[in-house]
Amino acid sequence: MTSTFDPDDKNSWYFGPMSRQDANDLLMSESEGGIFLVRDSTSIQGDYVLCVREDSKVSHYIINKIVEDDQTVFRIGDQMFSDLPSLLNFYKLHYLDTTPLIRPAPRRVEKLVAKYDFDGRDDEDLPFKKGEVLTVVTKDEEQWWTARNALGQTGSIPVPYVQKLEETDSRTSAGVNGSPAAKDSPPKPKANAQRALPVFARVNQSRIPNVFDKTALTLEVGDTIKVIKMNINGQWEGELNGKVGHFPFTHVDLVDAVPDNEKR
Incomplete structure (x- = not known):
């Protein structure tokens, strides 16, 4: 199959902080080889991992970010590249183990519900109210993600203030049905x-x-x-x-x- 993705479209292939198991689950749900994503390394901050569906398994290739004399290069195996798009473009044409890179993995829609009010502190923040449902756009950092609200507005949100929607259905229903829900306070x-x-x-x-x-x-x-x-x-x-x-x-x-x- 011919590779058709755009290596310069970072939003299509960079998944930010993501566990090895979550990457495995996502890629193993796909039926063809060459589907991939790039995630942050969980062991060394600043490094990345190229995760690729190959045959009946998922391979995880460490990408070292090396900074020397104000110059940054990215190393995978014995290959060196000036940036991640160049690295991905190379492996569109060259095999890793059993396949070149074909296309990025599809993103699953992840819904969150707010546990507390958040007024926002910077222009980049997305304010929200307790109980508001948000959609994850990108998981930029451990404590701060980018999300979108029902009006289509996007911005940064503090991760400790939200949780996955399916985990809160039973907790939020008590307040909706008329029984007074327990009052939560923001984690500060x-x-x-x-x-x-x-x-x-x-x-x-x-x-x-x-x-x-x-x-x-x-x-x-x-x-x-x-x-x-x-x-x-x-x-x-x-x-x-x-x-x-x-x-x-x-x-x-x-x-x-x-x-x-x-x-x-």
Whole structure:
């Protein structure tokens, strides 16, 4: 089959932050080889992964972003390219393992529902109200995505303020049917104003930070962090294993009990 995609159309092939499993699921739902996408590397910030349906499997090719002397190049295997479109254009004509690149994977429509009001802080933001349904346009960063509302307006939204629509149907119906729904508060410091810092939180999701980010904490499920600051941007600060650093609040749950080693 002849490749027909435009390598310069980044919105067609770049899927941003995406797990290996999600890429596998999406590409394995396609029936032909050569369908691909480019996602962010989950292990090294700044690198990318070219994911390609090949025969009965999905191959994941790491793309290293190398910056030297103010010049950026992208390396895949032993090939070097000046940018990602050049790399993709090369593999339109050359085989990876069993196939060249044919076309980008289709995007699935992902709907979100707002858990809290968001007024927006910058011109690029998309304000919304609790319960409003939004459509994901791109997943640009871990904490900020681009979304579209029912009026067709697009902008940046904070990920902790929304969740997938299908996960909230039962939660939102209570308020719609007349029973008073529990009042939620946005995930920011004032929502925990009743707690005097420091407080303690238990890690619910592992996280290995970028090796170049010396101030980020490495998280393992079950770790207990001493939270010393709750920033409104969702990056909290705390102490873990003798190191003070920052971490995303979405990776922890606050706990009431004080660990034995912290009791005085």
